[in-house]
Amino acid sequence: MGWLDNRTALVTGGSRGIGAAIVRRLAGEGAHVVFSWRAAQGEADALVAEIADAGGRAVAVRADVSTPDGIATMFAACDAAFGGADKGARSLDILVNNAGVGSEGQDASLKAGSAELFDRMMAVNARGPYLVTQAALDRLRDGGRIINIGSISGKVAQPFAAGYAMSKRALQSLTFSTAVDVAKRGITCNLVAPGAVDTDFIAALRARKGFDENTARMTPMGRMGRPDDIAGAVMMLCRDEAGWVTGNVIEAAGGVAL
Numbered sequence: 001m002g003w004l005d006n007r008t009a010l011v012t013g014g015s016r017g018i019g020a021a022i023v024r025r026l027a028g029e030g031a032h033v034v035f036s037w038r039a040a041q042g043e044a045d046a047l048v049a050e051i052a053d054a055g056g057r058a059v060a061v062r063a064d065v066s067t068p069d070g071i072a073t074m075f076a077a078c079d080a081a082f083g084g085a086d087k088g089a090r091s092l093d094i095l096v097n098n099a100g101v102g103s104e105g106q107d108a109s110l111k112a113g114s115a116e117l118f119d120r121m122m123a124v125n126a127r128g129p130y131l132v133t134q135a136a137l138d139r140l141r142d143g144g145r146i147i148n149i150g151s152i153s154g155k156v157a158q159p160f161a162a163g164y165a166m167s168k169r170a171l172q173s174l175t176f177s178t179a180v181d182v183a184k185r186g187i188t189c190n191l192v193a194p195g196a197v198d199t200d201f202i203a204a205l206r207a208r209k210g211f212d213e214n215t216a217r218m219t220p221m222g223r224m225g226r227p228d229d230i231a232g233a234v235m236m237l238c239r240d241e242a243g244w245v246t247g248n249v250i251e252a253a254g255g256v257a258l
Contacts, residue, residue: 002030004238008082008092011035012065012074012132013099015044017199018149021227022096022234023047027056029235034081036063036074036099065099065132066123075135082139092139094238097129097171098149102164110162118163125167130174137182145238146182146189148175149230152253154193168193172249179247188246192233195253197225220255229254 004026014023014035020043023035033051037044037060044060051058061077064070083091101124102108106117129148136146153161154168172191179189196215216223233252236242 002028004094005030007031007094008078009033009094009096010074010078010092010136011096011098012128013037014096015040015047015060018194018197018227018230019096019098020047021231022098023058024051025228025231025235026094026238027051027058028054030056031094032057032081034059034061034074034078036061036065036070038062038064038099065128066120068131071128071131071135074132075139078139090139090141092136092144093141094145094147095133095136095140096147096149096234097132099128100125100149103161108161108163110159113163121163121167122170125164126170126174129171133174133178140182140185140187143186143243144188145242146178146187147234147237148189148191149234150175150191150193150249152193152195152251152256155249155251175249176247183246186243188237188243190237190246190248190250192230192237193249193251193253194230195219195225195251195256197227197230199227218256219253223254225252225254 009026009031011019011023011033013019015037023033027033048058048060059077059081061074063074083089101121107113108117133146148171150171151168153165154172158165175189175191182189212224230252233250
């Protein structure tokens, strides 16, 4: 028995990295999880099988959450798994907006970042969570949870990744507005802002000589983050005891001074 038995969760971008860690933790506590993936089918299929072997329940759906069609496809899978919103059924307990894109190996600096890369980051990192949250509102049960995965980049000056930082700042704003909108239903909305985490997401940065060592040296806890560190913060916000915590940015960055 887990403390999330009989609850349902949707995680965007859940096939690998931080998203996969969140899916594992939710399913491990008994939640029935639907998660989206865009390109990593092998990882998505393996994660579903892993969770099933452990006695959990997970459904993977291919969907680009930067597009209305992709979001519609994802929620169709949720409705099939949890119950149809068109029947007035509120069947979702937890929404985690995790899907995101970074520089994707390109120069994302203020001086050289392309319009196409900027548009892609804003579409996935800001527009996507806005539209996903909008679609989830009528499906969320009272007392539910909305958790956005942002970045400490949304708080600091980052001329080497100005567009990315802008998109994560926008996600903070969405968090605050959503928290007020859903508060009377007992739904909380918070943002978890990771520091540098050991995933493929920052592969381009980690390829720079000394990046890992410098990051560890600047972090009071003396290491980079791990996906489970961020999943742990998400799980903390999912607990019943966190029902009075809303509209906050929770920095999961090992004590990095900002």
